[in-house]
Amino acid sequence: xxxxxxxxxxxxxxxxxxxxxxTYQTSGFYGLSWYQQHDxxxxxxxxxxxxxxxxxxxxxxxxxxxxDSYGYLLLQELQMKDSASYFCAVRGPGGKLIxxxxxxxxxxx
Amino acid sequence: GxxxxxxxxxxxxxxxxxxxxxxxSLDFQATTMFWYRxxxxxxxxxxxTSNEGSKATYExxxxxxxxxxxxxxxxxxxxxxxxxxxxxxxxxxxxxxxTGPSSYEQYFGPxxxxxxx
Numbered sequence: 001x002x003x004x005x006x007x008x009x010x011x012x013x014x015x016x017x018x019x020x021x022x023t024y025q026t027s028g029f030y031g032l033s034w035y036q037q038h039d040x041x042x043x044x045x046x047x048x049x050x051x052x053x054x055x056x057x058x059x060x061x062x063x064x065x066x067x068d069s070y071g072y073l074l075l076q077e078l079q080m081k082d083s084a085s086y087f088c089a090v091r092g093p094g095g096k097l098i099x100x101x102x103x104x105x106x107x108x109x
Numbered sequence: 110g111x112x113x114x115x116x117x118x119x120x121x122x123x124x125x126x127x128x129x130x131x132x133x134s135l136d137f138q139a140t141t142m143f144w145y146r147x148x149x150x151x152x153x154x155x156x157x158t159s160n161e162g163s164k165a166t167y168e169x170x171x172x173x174x175x176x177x178x179x180x181x182x183x184x185x186x187x188x189x190x191x192x193x194x195x196x197x198x199x200x201x202x203x204x205x206x207x208t209g210p211s212s213y214e215q216y217f218g219p220x221x222x223x224x225x226x
Contacts, residue, residue, distance in 0.1 A: 042217040099153045
């Protein structure tokens with residue numbers, strides 16, 4: 001079977017740093033993706049890790065440890081507009097994505 | 110970035126009728142498209158993988174006779190919900206990936222909100 005676990009919700013203040021963890025158990029693993037989704041909207045791609053280590057894209061960074069089946073998304077200099085749901089997703093055979101349950105991030109002033 | 114469109118954005122239909130949702134890649138060719146369903150406050154659940162020119166591959170538990178998928182061209186995939194019932198009310202989202210070096214990135218359509226009355 002396949003399963004991904006991430007916290008259901010996180011709250012932080014503007015300007016802070018927040019880390020959203022994701023652990024996974026999958027039968028086929030090609031990489032870990034992160035997506036952001038605002039209420040009623042489509043998921044938008046944030047980051048992808050196929051190999052161990054840290055990937056940095058502006059205020060967002062993502063980390064992967066394949067030996068630990070673990071990754072995280074790091075959001076720096078939080079802004080109010082970052083309030084959204086964040087999903088980790090394992091990329092499996094054929095390019096299909098299996099999504100975690102999502103973490104609802106609330107950024108407070 | 111690449112653009113994927115969906116039509117319609119919202120649809121309300123009566124129980125027992127069928128609804129067709131279109132997914133188009135606007136500026137790239139997509140040999141593979143994916144269909145997801147998302148209930149309120151829940152995750153995206155992969156329903157099926159749509160391959161151009163061949164039969165779709167359905168995930169376990171998804172009825173292929175109820176959710177008909179056709180991928181007639183490299184830019185269009187359709188999902189038809191047949192004999193819809195209220196429990197089929199959901200947010201249906203498609204995604205596509207191109208064949209370039211960044212093919213790990215899936216581009217999502219804006220979604221179609223289906224309400225069955």
